[in-house]
Amino acid sequence: MTRPPTTPDTPGRPLTTTPDGAGPAHDTAPGPDPTSETARSDGHGTVVRVAAVGDIHLGPDCAGVLRPAFAGLPDRADLLLLAGDLTRHGTVEEARVVAEEVADAGVPVVAVLGNHDYHSGEEAAVTQVLTDAGITVLEGDAVVLPVAGHKVGVAGVKGFCGGFVGRSAGEFGEPEMKAFVRTTRLSAERLALALGDLSAAGCAVRIALTHFAPVPDTLAGEPLEIHPFLGSYLLAEAIDGAGADLAVHGHAHLGTEHGMTAGGVRVRNVAQPVIGRAFALYRLPVAGDGTPPVPEAVRAAAPAHAPGGELISGAVRRS
Numbered sequence: 037m038t039r040p041p042t043t044p045d046t047p048g049r050p051l052t053t054t055p056d057g058a059g060p061a062h063d064t065a066p067g068p069d070p071t072s073e074t075a076r077s078d079g080h081g082t083v084v085r086v087a088a089v090g091d092i093h094l095g096p097d098c099a100g101v102l103r104p105a106f107a108g109l110p111d112r113a114d115l116l117l118l119a120g121d122l123t124r125h126g127t128v129e130e131a132r133v134v135a136e137e138v139a140d141a142g143v144p145v146v147a148v149l150g151n152h153d154y155h156s157g158e159e160a161a162v163t164q165v166l167t168d169a170g171i172t173v174l175e176g177d178a179v180v181l182p183v184a185g186h187k188v189g190v191a192g193v194k195g196f197c198g199g200f201v202g203r204s205a206g207e208f209g210e211p212e213m214k215a216f217v218r219t220t221r222l223s224a225e226r227l228a229l230a231l232g233d234l235s236a237a238g239c240a241v242r243i244a245l246t247h248f249a250p251v252p253d254t255l256a257g258e259p260l261e262i263h264p265f266l267g268s269y270l271l272a273e274a275i276d277g278a279g280a281d282l283a284v285h286g287h288a289h290l291g292t293e294h295g296m297t298a299g300g301v302r303v304r305n306v307a308q309p310v311i312g313r314a315f316a317l318y319r320l321p322v323a324g325d326g327t328p329p330v331p332e333a334v335r336a337a338a339p340a341h342a343p344g345g346e347l348i349s350g351a352v353r354r355s
């Protein structure tokens with residue numbers, strides 16, 4: 037996990053930003069449509085419906101803005117992921133606004149904090165406010181949620197920066213530089229351990245939740261000069277090493293929704309300015325639940341989106 041960044045990333049892979057979720061036509065469909073965002077099955081087996089958003093940057097002046105959208109979650113999602121930067125300056129007052137927004141979500145809410153949530157040095161109090169509201173705030177740990185008889189696991193860390201393969205900072209030289217990179221390395225190691233815990237717990241679906249980006253794919257649109265401050269390849273190595281079905285992050289407001297790790301784990305940047313709506317919806321088939329095996333090549337080439345929510349076919353391992 038600490039080896040030099042010498043392996044290539046995923047150059048040339050097409051990225052798409054097709055909008056998904058929030059499709060009103062599916063909300064009013066009269067019959068059970070296996071591709072609708074309300075369906076718990078894709079016609080072959082169970083799907084886990086994941087709503088996710090980051091970088092909502094709430095403050096007292098926008099209280100109530102997201103509450104109506106979150107109130108409809110139980111019909112559309114099994115859980116809500118919050119990918120950090122929930123506040124503007126990390127104050128308790130702002131955290132209380134976040135807590136109020138999700139108070140009636142009606143589904144489990146799992147969050148990580150972002151850099152903005154640390155700004156006032158009140159991250160412990162912010163975490164407490166969110167926890168008191170029933171939100172599970174992860175930092176180097178994991179949570180297992182029961183969904184339709186299956187275990188769905190979420191492992192979370194804020195993560196940190198440092199850059200990506202071939203253009204990253206190294207743990208070398210001055211103490212300050214070593215400390216900078218060590219922060220990212222330790223965060224990535226905690227993420228790997230937490231994902232490993234989910235495997236040990238027998239989770240049918242495993243999700244890695246971070247604020248900082250694990251891959252550069254989802255930074256497309258951000259100035260190249262600031263990529264090293266938006267994420268780190270060490271997070272992707274942790275995800276690929278431990279395994280996950282989906283990786284969700286925020287932080288890159290000008291980035292792109294879709295990406296993939298070198299190991300083939302799908303990555304989604306759910307920063308609200310990127311997804312352009314209250315939350316994105318992803319549908320993850322439960323492995324071994326009647327879903328017929330799909331050849332790897334077909335999975336890799338399959339359309340990224342299904343009506344009413346993106347269908348995530350699982351990790352595509354590359355040799």
Ligand SMILES: [Fe+2]
Pocket residue numbers: 091093121150152287288289
């Ligand atoms: Fe942000």
Ligand SMILES: [Fe+2]
Pocket residue numbers: 121150151152247286287288
């Ligand atoms: Fe951020």
